[in-house]
Amino acid sequence: MEGGGDKTKIFAFKGASASELSQRCLGCHEYGEEHSNYGRSVHLQNGVACTDCHDPHHAKEGQFLLKASQPALCYGCHLDKKQQRMNLAEVDYRFSQKLGARVGFRYRYRIIADNFYETLNQVFYPGPTAALAARGACAPVNPANPVSQANLPAGCTLNSDSSISFLSVPAFVPASDVVPPINEFSGLFGIWARPSPKLQISFDTELFSADRSFTRISPRESQEYRVRAKYALTSWLNLNSNALIWEARNNVENVNNLQHNRTYGISAILQPKDKIGLEIGYAYNDVFSQILICFVSSAAPTGPSTVSCPGVTGLQQQLSTYTNNSQYGYFDLSLTPVHRLTAHLGANLTGTTGSALLVITPQVPSGPLDSKWLHPFGGLDYHFAKNWTGKAYWDYYGYHEDPTVSAATGAIISQDLLAPRNFRGNLVTLSVKYAF
Numbered sequence: 001m002e003g004g005g006d007k008t009k010i011f012a013f014k015g016a017s018a019s020e021l022s023q024r025c026l027g028c029h030e031y032g033e034e035h036s037n038y039g040r041s042v043h044l045q046n047g048v049a050c051t052d053c054h055d056p057h058h059a060k061e062g063q064f065l066l067k068a069s070q071p072a073l074c075y076g077c078h079l080d081k082k083q084q085r086m087n088l089a090e091v092d093y094r095f096s097q098k099l100g101a102r103v104g105f106r107y108r109y110r111i112i113a114d115n116f117y118e119t120l121n122q123v124f125y126p127g128p129t130a131a132l133a134a135r136g137a138c139a140p141v142n143p144a145n146p147v148s149q150a151n152l153p154a155g156c157t158l159n160s161d162s163s164i165s166f167l168s169v170p171a172f173v174p175a176s177d178v179v180p181p182i183n184e185f186s187g188l189f190g191i192w193a194r195p196s197p198k199l200q201i202s203f204d205t206e207l208f209s210a211d212r213s214f215t216r217i218s219p220r221e222s223q224e225y226r227v228r229a230k231y232a233l234t235s236w237l238n239l240n241s242n243a244l245i246w247e248a249r250n251n252v253e254n255v256n257n258l259q260h261n262r263t264y265g266i267s268a269i270l271q272p273k274d275k276i277g278l279e280i281g282y283a284y285n286d287v288f289s290q291i292l293i294c295f296v297s298s299a300a301p302t303g304p305s306t307v308s309c310p311g312v313t314g315l316q317q318q319l320s321t322y323t324n325n326s327q328y329g330y331f332d333l334s335l336t337p338v339h340r341l342t343a344h345l346g347a348n349l350t351g352t353t354g355s356a357l358l359v360i361t362p363q364v365p366s367g368p369l370d371s372k373w374l375h376p377f378g379g380l381d382y383h384f385a386k387n388w389t390g391k392a393y394w395d396y397y398g399y400h401e402d403p404t405v406s407a408a409t410g411a412i413i414s415q416d417l418l419a420p421r422n423f424r425g426n427l428v429t430l431s432v433k434y435a436f
Helices: 018-026
Strands: 082-096 099-113 121-124 156-158 164-167 178-196 199-210 221-234 237-250 257-273 276-296 315-338 341-356 371-385 388-401 423-434
Antiparallel strands (some): 082 099, 099 178, 156 164, 178 199, 221 237, 237 257, 257 276, 276 315, 315 341, 341 371, 371 388, 388 423
């Protein structure tokens, strides 16, 4: 329109360079961190424009207007980073209107190249002598001479504690480190039943196994179980329950990784009359993980499985554990005592307990792992005229972290007195709504 009908003033995306295309896009989309960094990105340096990945008119993924789903879109160029093939065979059979089942098998083959980064930042810690820190990218230029700043490659800095920091220089190109192919096998099974019009039950499971893992916390074996049930006890009372259990392990030598995530929940919806309604629920979540870790220690720490780190002189190995148990409850009550007036009362309550092995500073509070979150609320809706509603609501927000009991000494570890993470607040909201 600004061109007054002159076609020569209309920007043609076809045939434009990556820089021209992206500058046109950034004319409006320049305020986000990702957008502002595009001008110095590897994508622009390699002639990749915004429209190579995004399509505002025919997007396959609406959230970011992507031309294809992730990660398939990335692998269109980065085939050297990851190759993946997957096959799925599944049979779904309904025995009757009340019973059905499915069974299947999934196979996935993966090749991963672990060099998908532009910069590298490492710290090499010393053992009994400073010389043991000079390794990897910071190996001495002349191994015959003592370790010194002058005898280290570019990007390496000798620190006061004899550790060596490495930050790759701009010309750094990582060597390809291809993980051997990973073969994954999954058995699938599910069954659902409707024994009566009021009751529905479903069960699904996936049994997974792999011959290798990409990281130490990538499972070689896992089992996932899902159970759901719905029961309409009466016309005004509905019950729901669910359980999700995930067990995983990579328990090979010098890793000993075990994990689980178990969630159980139950809820109810009650509406005996049009003027009263109640929704109430409870959920419990149990998270656990353990893995062997190696770390620097001037003195051997005490704790489970504390031994010298195999194959690395001067480091200690210990079994690191993490637990997190959370309980969540809520209710939401609505009442209409008189015509035009509706009252709401409810709360969201969360309590968490847990522990973690903190090697460097074991005498610190566990923080959010021992905490409570309280959010009660209430309000009134009043229809004072046609299409007009007045609202008055109150919310209370409270968060508290409890003192921690030392696993080693049994002593109570207080929170940081200078920065206690306890807070509370009240929020009152008054508003008017007009519906048309």
